[in-house]
Amino acid sequence: MSAPIDGVDLDQLTPQRRELVERLLRQRQAGATPATPTRSAEPAAPAAVPGRRPALAVSLFFFSADLDDAPADKYDLVLRCAELADELGLHAVWVPERHFDPFGAPYPAPAVLLAAIAARTRRIGLRAGSVVLPLHDPLLVAEEWGVLDAISRGRVALSLASGWHADDFVLDPDSYERRKEVLTERLEVLRTLWRGDGSLRAAPQGRTIETRTYPRPARPLETWLTSSSNPQTWRTAGALDLHVLTAMLEQTVDDIAEKVTLYQKARAEAGHVSDDRQVTCMLHTHLAERAEDVVPRVREPLGRYLSAHLNLFEKFASTQDVGVRPEEVTEADRALLLEHGLQRYLRQSGLFGSVETCLPMVDRLVAAGVTELGCLVDFGLPDEQVFECVRQLGRLQEQVRDRAEEAR
Known part of the structure; x- marks a missing residue:
């Protein structure tokens, strides 16, 4: 018999509700941490990964849902946060690539948005999290990001993803079934072009030509591979360095x-x-000076955010054989799933509290092998509260650096 989760006995759910809970939320009771833990309540950390690791970096991550169709305001928030993060010494700003859905709607063109950030910042890293490479010709990726790398004087890095939503592949339908292999193939072409070598291409009149891209970047391309729960993707990232x-x-x-x-x-x-x-972990984050202010602030906007994500999952499920039929999921089912997901984020899957109360979670992530936190801050809070969170992340970065110095 299943143990109750947040007061809900999974054995009492319909098969559709249980399947959606287990697939979407992946609840784990072991290792759960409270929303605002104290040092005395710190859980045991996993065994540290062998080998030397650099001090933890703290970065911003943006991935808002466009529920009110006000993109100008969202871009203004991103730009102002990036300026503040640059002043505070945070490590990088990550923006995603998303297409054709309200969830992540402000982010169809990460290079364009990061170009605006580059013009208003001096030192902070500019990261794409992630470029869905099977949707793009690597010739155009090399050109576009080469321009941004030159504008920013070498601050660009990319995380690459294979994509998961079939409807996104209207941009390249033939790549969908082989998207993981296509990513690897196009990554090799992208690396070739980035170092200034040519790529053989078919040209008009039956010719084959060697094509090079410009501008030529002055340094190697720092590249991440995006992976959530698939162990094979982690192995691929390791094999490809x-x-x-x-x-x-x-x-x-x-x-x-x-x-x-x-x-x-x-x-x-x-x-x-x-x-x-590097192992960068994206997690939803809201830090405040007073830990007790956080949960009342985030409960409603984070619930709306998760609801938008559930809509996207149901859209995905409608095109896949995942054992769930979205039309059979009732409003009561949705409410249960959303509350379940909200509790999971607040208790064990994010940074919610003050700098001090979140340090145990930070320590656990470092012990697990994480070298950078990608703190997702734009899930619907008022702008001033988001700015407060960014300022507190500056404090967190200072504390992390001070503790690393003390440990040497």
């Missing part, structure tokens, strides 16, 4: 620790010996 971008959506800290071990093993088996590979 890529950094990893992951998230807490479908896994726990303990799960991440296990996958980091797989990743490091794959790197070693492929002969990669450097110790500078």
Whole structure:
């Protein structure tokens, strides 16, 4: 018999409700942490990953849903947050690539948005999280991001993803079934072009020509591979010597620790010996000066955000054989799933509280092998509260650096 979760006995759910709970939320009771833990309540950390790791970096991540169709205001928030993060010494700003759905709607063109950020900042890293490479010709990717790398004086890095939503592939329908293989093939072409070499292409009149892209970047392309819960994607990243971008959506800290071990093993088996590979973890975040202010603030906007994500999942499920028929999920089912997801985020899958109360979660992530936090801050809070969170993330970065110095 299943143990009750947040007062709900899974054995009492309909098969559709249970399947959706287990697939969408991946609830794990082991290793759960409270929303505002104290140091005395700190859970045991997973075993540390062998080898030296750099001090943890703290970055911003943006992935808002466009529920009110006010993109200008959302872009203004992103730009102002990026300016503040640049002043505070945060590590990087991540923006995603999303298409054709309200969830992530402000972000169809990450290079364009990051170009605006580049013009208003001086030092902060500019990251795409993620470019869905099977949707694009690598010639155009190399050109577009080469321009941005030049404008920003070498601050650009990319995380690449294979894509998951079939409807996105109206941009390249033939790539969908082979999207993982297509990503690997196009990554090799992108690397070739980025270092200034040519790519053979078919040209008019039956000719084949060697094509090079410009401008030529002055440094190698820092590249991540986006992976959530699929262990094989982590192994692929290790074999290709890529950094990893992951998230807490479908896994726990303990799960991440296990996958980091797989990743490091794959790197070693492929002969990669450097110790500078990064594991970036995206997690929903709201820090405030007073920990007790956080849950009342975030409960309603985070619930709306998760509802938008559930809509996207149902759209995905309608095109896949995942054992769930969205039309059979009732409003009561949705309410249960949303409350379940909200509690999971607040308790074990995000940073919610003050700098001090979130340090135990930070320590667990570092022990699991995470080297960078991608703090998703734009899930519907008022602008001033988002700015407060960014300022507190500046404090968190300072604390992390101070503790790293003390440990040396």
